[in-house]
């Protein structure tokens with residue numbers, strides 16, 4: 001077992017983000033290959049890709065669950081550790097995207113050289129804008145007919161509002177694409193087509209390209225000078241910036257762009273991952289231009305009611321964030337964590353301050369796609385998987401008991417779409433239950449309930465594709481065939497009025513001794529945003545013995561799970577237990593639970609119950625000319641525009657729209673704007689639904 005102390009300056013924690021099909025998986029595969037992790041190149045289309053290791057993903061050919069993998073890349077004789085966090089591209093998996101963006105320091109944005117900047121690449125790009133993640137771009141698929149590097153660069157400027165720094169030009173095109181021209185070093189990198197792309201020759205720029213290289217290099221220097229003082233001074237003095245100075249300036253600009261709202265300067269690389277051209281220089285670019293944990297600096301957290309910071313150093317107290325929980329076959333629960341400060345040691349006891357529980361660190365692994373390497377400890381800046389954590393889930397902090405801190409957590413939206421599921425084979429109910437429980441543990445945005453009327457199991461998630469994938473995984477991983485109902489919006493119920501003194505008496509005589517419990521309650525709406533339920537006991541003088549009070553509470557909570565209107569979960573109710581009565585022999589905990597639940601249902605029926613529907617915060621990013629259409633359409637969907645902004649040259653419309661009106665929005669928006677606009681949507685709040693909902 002190895003215990004390595006990393007030189008933080010040599011660590012890169014990156015994500016690879018792209019529109020579906022732009023080639024993210026192929027690029028990742030090639031990176032793993034060149035860095036020596038995988039020993040053969042797995043093709044996505046024959047289902048052998050290493051990174052997409054769920055059988056479900058192999059079948060679909062899309063990347064769904066993020067996995068972290070560590071590899072090494074040497075630049076100028078220095079070894080670098082590159083931790084790659086695989087990020088999904090589909091909007092239904094925003095939770096996955098959010099948890100990745102939370103823990104990574106930089107990203108490679110992959111574009112399809114034929115399609116250019118597609119609407120969905122805009123979506124992921126905007127997400128990275130929001131999280132302030134510095135990026136470099138890779139224009140992929142330049143071997144394809146119709147690929148056009150310069151058009152893609154123009155689209156990066158026009159559609160994403162970024163400042164593209166072209167650092168390479170393609171050498172040849174389509175079938176004749178043979179390599180890249182490196183503008184910083186004024187060299188040609190040529191893959192001769194033999195072998196599997198490991199070898200490339202570094203040559204002088206061919207004479208016929210010399211003029212283009214000089215022209216584009218001048219443009220590169222000019223753009224850098226516009227944003228960087230040091231290079232500006234050199235240019236003004238008429239000096240030629242050296243290769244090292246230019247690299248350093250591009251690095252400064254790339255990293256600073258992540259933090260800036262106005263300008264995103266992004267180096268642009270090119271190649272074809274499938275034909276193994278251009279990936280090694282892209283790796284050089286990752287190391288050269290993307291930030292190390294040291295560049296990202298200290299992380300903020302909360303302690304003792306105030307804010308504290310933890311610097312990226314092994315000598316600070318431990319702070320780490322769990323960003324993913326998976327269950328690994330034959331191993332059990334595996335928790336992926338990013339260490340922000342201090343060291344995580346095998347066998348140590350750490351604190352989960354959110355739960356107030358101590359946890360023992362079992363084994364620590366560095367993950368290499370589907371292979372694990374056990375290590376004794378992990379230091380600040382590292383990303384590893386831990387075995388043995390029993391309680392900690394996604395978004396929770398682990399820290400030193402003597403210096404507790406809660407790192408800012410990720411927020412998980414409420415599930416907004418539901419489907420009923422049932423096993424096709426009668427005897428499979430228990431296996432379905434186990435399969436669901438396993439998935440729910442991995443994915444905080446996935447929830448389960450039982451429909452009180454039909455008795456069916458209902459699963460809820462972030463979107464239709466999200467649920468579809470989960471159902472497929474039940475089959476693939478647990479062998480349960482599932483019949484699925486129609487997707488529907490996940491409603492809630494609440495009350496609008498207070499109701500006083502609603503009583504219920506349970507009196508039953510069955511054979512031996514009977515059952516007796518009497519309660520009187522009031523209910524009232526709680527208006528605080530996130531309040532779901534409160535229980536207040538005002539019974540004094542032993543009119544209900546103390547030991548039965550929690551049973552009344554439990555009965556009310558049980559009744560909250562299925563409202564009186566349509567069996568949806570209830571929120572926002574305060575119950576006040578005012579009075580009651582008992583019998584020395586016939587009263588019991590179950591009797592008070594039943595009485596509590598019955599009184600609650602009766603009270604709620606009189607308290608103006610209403611249906612609540614999920615309302616989504618929708619952010620549409622669009623070119624100026626489509627603003628009017630988009631705003632009109634939002635109105636037609638019962639939506640309300642909250643504001644408008646400009647971000648990196650595009651207009652951003654912020655609106656609240658009921659989810660029930662958002663089915664099919666992807667297609668409608670495409671129709672309205674010829675695919676130029678993109679949107680993201682997350683749960684905002686619940687609001688009263690119209691009567692006919």
Ligand SMILES: Nc1nc2c(ncn2[C@@H]2O[C@H](COP(=O)(O)OP(=O)(O)OP(=O)(O)O)[C@@H](O)[C@H]2O)c(=O)[nH]1
Nearest residue numbers: 020021022023024025026044062063141272273274
């Ligand atoms: N011609 C060509 N095809 C490529 C290239 N890179 C990837 N492809 C193909 O494009 C398709 C999509 O590639 P993936 O790597 O699965 O794309 P992805 O972005 O990971 O897709 P998701 O996992 O679905 O998000 C596959 O059929 C690849 O073989 C390339 O450089 N040239």
